[in-house]
Amino acid sequence: MAKRLVPILAMILVIMALYVFMLAVAELPPYGNVDNPAHNYVYEHYVNNALEETGVLNIVTAIILDYRSYDTLIEATVLFTSIMAVLITLKKGEQH
Amino acid sequence: MELTIGAKLLNNYPFLGSLIIFGIGCYTVLSNSNLLKKLLGINIMESSIFLFYVATGNIRGGVPPIVDLAQPEALYINPLPTGLMLTGIVVSISVTGFALALIIKLYRFYGTMDANEIFEIRNEGKNNGSSS
Amino acid sequence: MVALVKENAPILIVIASLFSAYLLPVFMQYRRYGIVGFLALATQFFVLFGGIFLATQVLAKGSFRYILAGWEAPWGLEITIDPLSTLFLIMIGLINLLILVYALPSLADELGNKVRATWFLTLFMLLTAALCGMALCHDLFNLYVFIEVATISGCAIVGAKGDARSTEATFKYLILATLGSCFVLGGIGFLYNLTGNLNMLFVNHELAQTWSNYQYALWVSLSFFIVGFGIKSAVFPLHVWLPDAHSSAITPASAVLSAISVKGYVLGLVKVFYIAVGPLIVASLNISDILLLLGMGSIIAGSIFAIAQTELKRRFAFSTIAQIGYIFLGLGLNNQAGLTGAFFHIFSHALIKTALFLIAGFILIKTGKSQIKDLTGIGKQMPLTMGAFTVVSLGMTGIPLFSGFIGKWNLLLGSLEAGNWLAILVLLAGSILAAIYLFPIIKQAYFTTNQDYAELKENTIMIVPILILAGTVLLLGIFPRPVLTLASQAASMLLGQ
Amino acid sequence: MSFAGPDIINIILICFLITIAIAINFMKDLLYVVIVFGVYGLIMVLIWLRMNAPDLAITEAAAGVATTTLMIALIMRTTRKVK
Numbered sequence: 001m002a003k004r005l006v007p008i009l010a011m012i013l014v015i016m017a018l019y020v021f022m023l024a025v026a027e028l029p030p031y032g033n034v035d036n037p038a039h040n041y042v043y044e045h046y047v048n049n050a051l052e053e054t055g056v057l058n059i060v061t062a063i064i065l066d067y068r069s070y071d072t073l074i075e076a077t078v079l080f081t082s083i084m085a086v087l088i089t090l091k092k093g094e095q096h
Numbered sequence: 097m098e099l100t101i102g103a104k105l106l107n108n109y110p111f112l113g114s115l116i117i118f119g120i121g122c123y124t125v126l127s128n129s130n131l132l133k134k135l136l137g138i139n140i141m142e143s144s145i146f147l148f149y150v151a152t153g154n155i156r157g158g159v160p161p162i163v164d165l166a167q168p169e170a171l172y173i174n175p176l177p178t179g180l181m182l183t184g185i186v187v188s189i190s191v192t193g194f195a196l197a198l199i200i201k202l203y204r205f206y207g208t209m210d211a212n213e214i215f216e217i218r219n220e221g222k223n224n225g226s227s228s
Numbered sequence: 229m230v231a232l233v234k235e236n237a238p239i240l241i242v243i244a245s246l247f248s249a250y251l252l253p254v255f256m257q258y259r260r261y262g263i264v265g266f267l268a269l270a271t272q273f274f275v276l277f278g279g280i281f282l283a284t285q286v287l288a289k290g291s292f293r294y295i296l297a298g299w300e301a302p303w304g305l306e307i308t309i310d311p312l313s314t315l316f317l318i319m320i321g322l323i324n325l326l327i328l329v330y331a332l333p334s335l336a337d338e339l340g341n342k343v344r345a346t347w348f349l350t351l352f353m354l355l356t357a358a359l360c361g362m363a364l365c366h367d368l369f370n371l372y373v374f375i376e377v378a379t380i381s382g383c384a385i386v387g388a389k390g391d392a393r394s395t396e397a398t399f400k401y402l403i404l405a406t407l408g409s410c411f412v413l414g415g416i417g418f419l420y421n422l423t424g425n426l427n428m429l430f431v432n433h434e435l436a437q438t439w440s441n442y443q444y445a446l447w448v449s450l451s452f453f454i455v456g457f458g459i460k461s462a463v464f465p466l467h468v469w470l471p472d473a474h475s476s477a478i479t480p481a482s483a484v485l486s487a488i489s490v491k492g493y494v495l496g497l498v499k500v501f502y503i504a505v506g507p508l509i510v511a512s513l514n515i516s517d518i519l520l521l522l523g524m525g526s527i528i529a530g531s532i533f534a535i536a537q538t539e540l541k542r543r544f545a546f547s548t549i550a551q552i553g554y555i556f557l558g559l560g561l562n563n564q565a566g567l568t569g570a571f572f573h574i575f576s577h578a579l580i581k582t583a584l585f586l587i588a589g590f591i592l593i594k595t596g597k598s599q600i601k602d603l604t605g606i607g608k609q610m611p612l613t614m615g616a617f618t619v620v621s622l623g624m625t626g627i628p629l630f631s632g633f634i635g636k637w638n639l640l641l642g643s644l645e646a647g648n649w650l651a652i653l654v655l656l657a658g659s660i661l662a663a664i665y666l667f668p669i670i671k672q673a674y675f676t677t678n679q680d681y682a683e684l685k686e687n688t689i690m691i692v693p694i695l696i697l698a699g700t701v702l703l704l705g706i707f708p709r710p711v712l713t714l715a716s717q718a719a720s721m722l723l724g725q
Numbered sequence: 726m727s728f729a730g731p732d733i734i735n736i737i738l739i740c741f742l743i744t745i746a747i748a749i750n751f752m753k754d755l756l757y758v759v760i761v762f763g764v765y766g767l768i769m770v771l772i773w774l775r776m777n778a779p780d781l782a783i784t785e786a787a788a789g790v791a792t793t794t795l796m797i798a799l800i801m802r803t804t805r806k807v808k
Contacts, residue, residue, distance in 0.1 A: 006126065006127060007123075007126075007127035010122075010123050010126040010127045011123060011127070014119040014120075014122055014123045015119075017119055017122075018115070018116060018119050020444070020447075020448055021112070021115040021116075021118075021119070021448065022101075022105060022112065023444040023448075024115075024418075024444045024445040024447070024448040024449075025104075025105060025108050025111045025112045025115060025445075026101045026104040026105055026108070026444075027104075027441070027442050027443070027444050027445045028108055028111055028418075028421055028422075028442075028445055029421065029422070030104075030107050030108065031107060031108045031109070031110055031111065031151060031154070032154055032155055032156035033155070033156070034155055034156075034171070036152075036421075036424075037421075037422060037423055037424045037434065037438065038152050038153065038174060038177075038420060038421055038422075038423075038424040039155065039174050039424065040424035040425070040434075041302070042176065042302050042303065042424060042425060043174045043175075043176065043424065045302075045303055046161075046174075046175055046176065046303070047161065047172045047175070050163070050175075051163050057162055057163045058161070058162045058163075058780070059161040059162070059163065059172065059175040060161055060175045060178050060179045060182070060780045061780075062175075063175055063176060063179040064179040064182055064183070066297070066299075067297070067299050067303055067304050067305075068179065068304065068305055068369075069296075069297050070296045070297060070305045070370065071180075071183055071305065071369065071370055071373055072183070073246075074361065074370070074373045074374060074377060075183045075186050075187070075373060077246060077249075077354065077357070077377055078186060078187050078190050078373065078376050078377055078380065079186060079190055080249075080250070080354075081190070081351070081354050081377055081380045081381050081384070082190035082191070082193050082194045082380055084253075084347055084350050084351055084354070084381075084384065085194045085197070085351065085380055085381070085383065085384035085387075086193055086194055086197040087347055088344060088347040088348065088351065088384055088387065088388050088390075089194070089197045089198055089201055089384070089387055089390075089395070089398075090197050090200065090201065091344075092340065092341075092344075093340060093341045093342075093343035093344040093347075094341055094342075094343050109732075109735070109736050109739065110735070110739065110772075110776070111421075113736075113739035113740075113742065113743065114739075116743055117742055117743060117746050118410075118414065120743065120746040120747055120750065121410075121746060122407070123750065124746070124749065124750045125403065125407055127750075128750070130755070131399065132755060132758075132797065132800075132801075133749070133750075133755075133758065134403050135403070135797075136749055136758065136759075136762050136797075137749075137750075138403060138406050138407065138410070139762070139789075139793065140746050140749070140762075140765070141407070141410045142406075142410055142413075143765075143766070143769050143785075143789065145410060145413050145414050145417060146769075146773075146781070146785075147769065147772065147773075148414065148417045148421075149417050149420070150772075150773050150776050150778050150781060151776060152417065152420060152421045153776075153778070154776040154777055154778075155777075158777055159777060160777045160778070160779050160780075161777075162779075173776075173777045173778075176426075177420070177778075178778045178780055178781050180369050180426075181778075181781050182780065182781060182784055183369075183373060184413065185781070185784050185785055185788055185789055186788070187373070187376045187409075188789070189788050189789065189792060189793065190376075190380060191376075191379075191380065191402070191406050192793055192796065193796065194380060194383070194384070194402065195399065195402055195403070195406075196796055196797065196800050198387065198395060198398055198399045198402065199399070199800060199804075200800060200803065200804070201395050202392075202395055202396060202399060203804045205392040205395065206392070209804065214396060218392075218393075218396075
């Protein structure tokens with residue numbers, strides 16, 4: 001009984017959430033506009049100065065490997081973590 | 097220029113679409129008892145959020161953020177969301193790998209990939225007195 | 229050299245735990261298990277003393293920021309050192325150190341062999357690094373990446389035991405926690421869309437001017453954060469993964485998850501709500517009331533579920549849900565005393581819950597009993613352990629002179645200040661319910677006799693961390709000044725006074 | 726508010742995505758589900774290409790679509806073998 005109830009409950013929840021999402025999306029800055037708050041001084045700094053400051057033509061690369069390199073270190077750590085997790089899940093270790 | 101809500105929604109279609117897919121993915125995770133489908137639901141949710149970010153970074157009439165020295169006046173799109181989502185993709189793959197490892201292990205224990213069946217098998221084990 | 233370490237201490241804390249995590253498997257490759265244990269302990273020492281050093285600096289000079297990779301704030305990343313983060317660093321270092329001292333002698337036996345023990349320690353160090361990073365980070369996306377590391381490593385140490393029950397609990401935890409991460413990432417996406425910044429301070433500045441235009445969007449964003457962090461920190465309606473995960477894992481794993489990891493996500497919520505968005509906006513969008521409701525529901529529901537449990541570890545796991553409720557209640561009160569109480573409660577509950585889980589694990593190792601009804605007369609068999617258990621339970625209920633009291637007292641003051649009588653009632657009821665689910669164990673331990681009465685040896689090194697924790701609970705109840713100062717300074721910093 | 730050509734293609738692609746997401750929810754055979762999930766990833770890649778994020782599209786095509794689908798397909802092979 002409870003198992004059949006879960007999908008219906010989830011459906012109701014999701015539909016309610018979608019209604020609120022619509023209200024929120026109507027408020028968001030218009031898609032693709034140059035004057036959006038997302039394209040502010042940070043964006044301008046990256047686009048205008050990335051080449052001089054880092055010497056990389058691809059600005060995305062400049063961001064992930066230079067401006068936000070700490071993030072990339074942690075991202076590599078996520079991969080390492082998942083490898084260790086898979087090891088500890090599937091391997092038994094040594095037998096001796 | 098005042099727009100109706102419908103026109104605003106239509107204009108913001110990538111955000112709306114990504115949030116609808118987010119909701120569907122959420123429903124997939126919550127309602128399906130198959131472990132693999134739950135995992136796919138998580139993947140769908142994650143990629144929908146990636147779509148949200150990419151749409152945030154896009155500018156109509158812009159070009160990809162690769163500096164073209166021949167065209168100094170080009171309008172580049174926002175490179176930051178793209179960079180963030182490169183990290184996000186790696187994270188999503190890591191989670192997928194770990195979850196698949198867990199699915200294999202659960203399959204070895206129970207011989208099934210269905211959460212309800214696992215639940216039943218475990219309850220039978222409890223009733224028979226053997227600890228699982 | 230010393231000057232260099234002192235100057236770069238904030239980042240070195242994270243980097244040191246990360247690199248020791250990378251190095252542990254390498255040492256195990258050459259069969260140096262001794263070095264592995266030593267390195268793990270040394271790193272926790274470093275985190276603890278780094279935290280204390282930074283705390284003295286913060287108390288002397290005020291909070292400061294540290295720039296990473298040479299790029300100034302809105303373009304690069306920076307980390308922040310404030311009372312809140314140093315409080316967390318000290319907590320992480322202290323608790324993890326004691327857990328490691330408890331765990332190291334028996335870890336290899338419990339997990340099968342030394343290689344698996346090394347993998348477990350690696351994941352443990354990664355969890356430490358991620359939590360330290362979450363405590364220090366000052367950038368929304370950086371917070372997300374650290375949360376992912378903490379999630380994956382936390383799930384993996386639940387599954388380390390490798391039996392069917394813990395694997396199933398791990399899968400449930402992983403799916404729900406990743407669902408939570410998706411929600412957090414979505415919330416960050418909304419904030420980025422509205423402000424164009426990821427640095428929390430700049431997000432705050434941008435939102436202060438424009439937030440009234442985006443009320444629905446901000447509300448959706450904040451509720452995304454509540455759902456995401458709520459799943460990960462197991463508030464009442466979103467707690468379904470916690471009891472299985474925390475009771476089926478091995479003892480050190482459940483101790484670290486229940487005591488620290490769950491609170492790391494609360495810290496994430498605090499950072500987003502109070503530093504990035506600001507208490508004013510949170511209060512005027514009625515998000516505070518949601519936090520308050522979640523907190524009260526958690527206290528009542530968690531305690532009642534805990535009473536119904538018959539297994540020791542499971543009862544403690546449900547008690548974690550109740551105690552997380554106190555923290556959410558304090559956050560929802562949104563005033564100085566409430567936040568101070570919440571932060572102090574974070575610290576004191578970390579001590580208490582670690583001690584409880586370690587005691588449960590110790591009893592399991594010594595007697596092989598995990599059900600509460602089997603613990604008859606254990607007070608005479610293990611006097612030191614049950615003495616510590618009594619101290620810690622008194623602390624959990626919030627009796628004066630124990631550390632739990634200070635946090636709850638501040639929460640009461642906060643509720644009085646907010647004029648919220650329901651919160652006061654719930655706080656008192658929570659204390660009574662805590663007494664109901666903890667004191668029968670003590671009564672059973674001391675006032676019933678066991679047939680197979682035999683003095684058990686307690687003089688192993690494993691009892692030392694339990695006694696230290698119980699002593700700290702007592703000490704912190706009598707001299708709460710150092711932690712209370714940090715907590716109240718953190719509260720006033722977050723409220724912008 | 727008028728829509729330029731590229732926008733309509735994007736809208737159609739996103740509608741496809743929504744359809745596929747619903748289809749994944751209700752399909753019974755896991756093999757089909759995995760194949761359809763691969764298609765979902767490819768359409769996502771297309772949308773990102775059209776939204777001027779080629780770096781992301783390449784990474785997703787290599788890692789998200791190829792690796793994930795392959796991993797899941799391999800898992801399904803091993804789980805069938807055990808049976």
